Amino acid sequence: MWLFGYGSLMWRPGFDFAERRRATLHGRQRALCVRTVHHRGTAERPGLVMGLKPGGSCTGIAYRVAAAHAETVAAYLRERELDHYPVYRESAVAIALDDGRTVTAATYLPRDGHPDFLPDLSLEDRLAIVRQARGVSGSNADYVRSAARALRELGIDEPAIFAAAAALKGRGDSIDIPDDAGRLPG
Numbered sequence: 001m002w003l004f005g006y007g008s009l010m011w012r013p014g015f016d017f018a019e020r021r022r023a024t025l026h027g028r029q030r031a032l033c034v035r036t037v038h039h040r041g042t043a044e045r046p047g048l049v050m051g052l053k054p055g056g057s058c059t060g061i062a063y064r065v066a067a068a069h070a071e072t073v074a075a076y077l078r079e080r081e082l083d084h085y086p087v088y089r090e091s092a093v094a095i096a097l098d099d100g101r102t103v104t105a106a107t108y109l110p111r112d113g114h115p116d117f118l119p120d121l122s123l124e125d126r127l128a129i130v131r132q133a134r135g136v137s138g139s140n141a142d143y144v145r146s147a148a149r150a151l152r153e154l155g156i157d158e159p160a161i162f163a164a165a166a167a168l169k170g171r172g173d174s175i176d177i178p179d180d181a182g183r184l185p186g
Contacts, residue, residue: 001070002105003077004095006030006060007050008143011150014080015073019064022098022154028109029056032126032144032164035116038084039137047133047140048126050147051087051110053119059156062095062105074106081108087116123160127167141168 004025005013034051041047052058065073081088088108095105110117121129133140148165151158 001065001067001074002095002103003063003065003073004060004093004105004107005063006052006058006107007147009063010061010154011146013061013063015063015065015076016069017063018066021062021064022059022156023062023095023105024057024059025052025093025095025107026057028052028054028058028093030058030060030158031119031160032130033117033119033121034085034087034110035118035129036085036133036135036140038135040135040140040143041129041133042135045133046129047135047143048118048121048129049085049140049143051117051119052107053110053117059154061154062097062103077106077108085116087111087114123163123167126164130164130168144168 003009004023006025029052030050031053032048032050033053034049035041036047036049037043040049078090082090087110089111091107091109092104093107094102096102130140130144144161145165145168148161151161
């Protein structure tokens with residue numbers, strides 16, 4: 001089983017994997033465009049996390065999970081990605097791996113027209129939301145800074161995410177460090 005990560009799955013997958021590759025999905029682009037009221041926000045102060053809006057392409061990380069662990073990892077990801085985010089739908093997408101292979105991978109795409117899918121926000125509007133949000137996984141600003149850090153470390157140019165992170169001046173509460181304690185076998 002292959003999985004495509006474009007947000008926190010890039011730096012904190014939470015499961016073991018048999019193979020990890022840089023990969024590109026064509027026809028979708030990464031953006032801070034999904035409202036969260038759990039991991040990085042609350043109902044009173046929603047935050048924003050990554051989603052894939054139509055157009056362009058998105059480079060992220062593909063994980064191959066061993067068949068023996070596929071069911072356990074799929075259940076973990078459904079809880080992580082779908083239970084708190086009804087905006088997402090699990091989708092099978094074709095991705096191009098950095099070694100030239102094309103594989104089908106599971107990923108999570110926002111549902112067009114869902115009220116929590118906000119693909120057209122300006123940078124100023126995104127920053128206003130991010131600055132005031134905190135959820136069970138920490139501050140929304142730390143999420144954005146962690147995403148920018150992971151993208152830079154992977155050599156992925158993502159100007160909109162870098163601009164948002166640069167605008168979030170000040171020391172973060174805690175940058176997500178991928179120790180993955182308690183990770184699932186995969």
